[in-house]
Amino acid sequence: MPDLSLEFALQQQGYLIIAGIDEAGRGPLAGPVSAAAVILPADFTCFGLDDSKKISPSKREVLYQRLTTDPEICWAVATASAAEVDRLNILRATHLAMRRAVESLSLKPDHCLIDGLRVRDFPLTHDGIVKGDGISLSIAAASIIAKVTRDRIMAELDRDFPEFGFAKHQGYGTKAHLEALRIHGPCCHHRRSFQPVAQLALPFGNA
Numbered sequence: 001m002p003d004l005s006l007e008f009a010l011q012q013q014g015y016l017i018i019a020g021i022d023e024a025g026r027g028p029l030a031g032p033v034s035a036a037a038v039i040l041p042a043d044f045t046c047f048g049l050d051d052s053k054k055i056s057p058s059k060r061e062v063l064y065q066r067l068t069t070d071p072e073i074c075w076a077v078a079t080a081s082a083a084e085v086d087r088l089n090i091l092r093a094t095h096l097a098m099r100r101a102v103e104s105l106s107l108k109p110d111h112c113l114i115d116g117l118r119v120r121d122f123p124l125t126h127d128g129i130v131k132g133d134g135i136s137l138s139i140a141a142a143s144i145i146a147k148v149t150r151d152r153i154m155a156e157l158d159r160d161f162p163e164f165g166f167a168k169h170q171g172y173g174t175k176a177h178l179e180a181l182r183i184h185g186p187c188c189h190h191r192r193s194f195q196p197v198a199q200l201a202l203p204f205g206n207a
Helices: 005-012 057-068 082-088 090-103 137-160 175-184
Strands: 018-024 033-039 074-080 111-115 126-129
Touching: 005 018, 005 111, 005 137, 018 090, 018 137, 033 090, 033 137, 057 137, 074 082, 074 090, 074 137, 082 090, 111 137
Parallel strands: 018 111, 111 126
Antiparallel strands: 018 033, 033 074
C-alpha cells in the first residue's frame, strides 16, 4: 500500500510542500486526458487509498469525496482535450494537463512526485516515480481525482452522444465502441490520430 515515505524523505531535504501528480485517460480512443495534483497534510491517513486502477468505481467515488472535501488537502485537476491530443500527441498532451493541474494549485509546491517518468520542461523540480500510484499516497490521491474526474466527463459526453456508450467504456476501444464507430463514424470527441479511429477512414459527420 502507498504511504508518505517519499514525501517525508523529501521534507527532510528541505522540500516542505510536496505535490503528487497522476493522469487518467491516455489509452482511450475518445475524450480528454485528465491530470490531478494533490498536496496532502503531513499527518494524512486514508484507509483503502491506492492506485485507482486497483479500486472499484464505487470505492473511487467514496475516496474522491473524502479527498476533495477535506479542507487540509490542496488539490487541482485539469484536462487536455481530444483535439489537443491529436495536435500535440498523447504524451505531450498528458504533460500539458499535468502542468495545468499543478499551476492551478493554490499552494506552489517545492517539489513534485509524478507517476511514471520525469517530464521534460516541467515548470517545477520533480521526480518521476514508476508505478508511483502504488508507492506514494500523494500520487495515489491524484490518481483517484484524475480518474473520477475523467469518468464523470465521459458520462456527460454519453448524454450528448449516447450511440457510443461512453459511460460504459470511458472511450476505450471495446468491441461495442468499435462497432459504434463503424456504424456512426467518429464524433468531435474522438482522437482522430489514434488507431483504429484513423484507420477506419469513416465520414466525420458527427463532428
